[in-house]
Amino acid sequence: MWNYTEKVMDHFLNPRNVGEIPEADGIGEVGNIVCGDAMKLYIKLAADQKTIEEVRFQTFGCASAIASASALTEMLKGKTLEEAARLTNQDIADFLGELPEEKMHCSVMGMEAFQSALESLRKKHPEYALPGDLSSAEGEDRIVCQCFNVSERKIREVVLANNLTTVEQVTHYCKAGGGCGGCIEDIEQILADILGKKKEAAVKESQTLPGNLTNLQKMRLIEEVFEQVIRPGLQADGGDAELVDIDGNKVQVRLKGRCAACHAAEQTLKLWVEAKLHEMVSPSLLVEQIK
């Protein structure tokens, strides 16, 4: 069963800007008939050499491939090349309302067709001032997925642009891994590499937080977290706590109410109170119980 938005259906049934431009400035071509979808994009610039005046397409593929291509042409018309180069595949999906995740590769194909058209423009008119390659992805240009001819660079591009975390998503966005499955481990490696880097960056960011705090700011933040997060949490279970003192990284806490008599008080302090303070203030804090 198809789960397409009305807008996808509209662009599938009444595709805009179909055809060729005989004297196009740039022609982009992606995909091929063996893989099951392909697209040709024709771009003609206005006299200013940077505004897209006319754009046409031809697509071989399913409903969402046709709709994505049609949507792309509508989005490109009238834009400068600079503006156009900043569009992402998610913009195409948003324009259409939504695409089923398994069909996201259709939107990616649209963006690739534009990149390819830009490339052909560069070759044809080296004298024009064209936007540079905005792609931020690193990685060699080696083919990872032989079935669908997908490079490591392309996989890195879709992962970064769309915040992908699983192999299945990578397959939905660029088909890699969707054929014989021989490259799935390879894709897992690439994902682990990218996600590992992201995690490192996130940890670095969080570690800079307490370093930037003055003693006074840190104490205020601890007090705030204590009053607004920790106490209401304990109160919900019939307990309570009091912030007694803060000495450097040592946070002294007295448990009250049901918590004071609870045999799991130690656990509560370490696994919950301390964990919350680590998360919201600084990982170097140490919670001490005052009886």
Place this chain on the structure above:
Amino acid sequence: MSKDIVYVDNNATTCIDSEVLAAMQPFLTEYYGNPSSVYPFSGPAAAAMRQARQSIATLLGATPEEIIFTSCGSESDNTAIMSALQTQGGRRKILTTVVEHPAILNLCRSLQKRGYHVDYLSVDSQGRLNLDEARSLIDEETAIVSVMFANNEIGNIYPVYELAEMAHAKGALFHTDAVQAVGKIPLNLAATQIDFLSLSGHKLHAPKGVGALYKKRFVPFFSWLIGGHQEHGLRAGTENVAGIAGLGKAAELALRYMASENQQVSVLRDRLEAGLLASCPDPKVNGDPASRLPNTSNICFKYVEGEAILLRLYLAAKVCASSGSACTTGSLEPSHVLRAMGLDYQALHGSIRFSFSRFNTQEDVDIILQVLPKIIRDLRELSPFGRAKA
């Protein structure tokens, strides 16, 4: 059948015949007793099962003791293969084909991972098997040969009687997935060497969720579903009495209508093919014209993609058909059957399967012929491929 749709996807599933529904009804309402219970209230349920078993045996040319009710074709397929691996004295080889249904193909792939050896018979460009290849691959290590009776995508009918003899010559068992053949091809299993045959209710106007496995008398058997004593201890689980009653009635109707239905659907199919061949650019009929089910037509249209065709067919006239294109198989890869046939890659993604039943009419074909040629032309207008040189 729903009146406003043109349903030509009967190899996917079929509508429930009103007589079948009527036969099921009492067991969904009044007679809910467990057929294993001793009191007379359960009598009608037990009787319905006896009658259904007899009706299916009659349709297959078998005896009632040879029928084991299951939940679906896939269960029947799995049961037969797994049983053979247990009872064939440690033989660890399986022979099947590249064009089987996933119920067999994926089971075999998983068995390969567990150390079994599987050979897959290839097909030629018309989807035909080569009996010499089969002969060369069956030996004293082969536990079971499993070849479908008729192919769901292209309709080809395979020489299962000869293959069963070949298997027996080497002491191997023979199974056939006959989900698409039962009710369409006259059978007399008693006169054949087929050991196991799978069938499914919903392909012959019975409901989904009921199937059967034919197991020839005296063929050793190892249960797949272990538990209670149902089905002579061969398949545990409280019986789907209503579904079984429906399957029995469907078998009775299949026997009653088989000759006239085959005549009717082959006329429709031929009319559709002739019409499309005359009105569409670059069409190609897939399969073996000399040996195919009378209800199935698989046609490729070059340079256009199947999902797009299907969606426009439905939007134009509510035509329900299916396609072997990548976008409709849910796997990014087009039909394994058409690929195995080495189909021209320009046509591989543009295959449409029409499959008829006795509920189809000439009007259905006329509607398709009215809308499809324009759809193909329009999509080819959009396509960057296959246009005439200007």
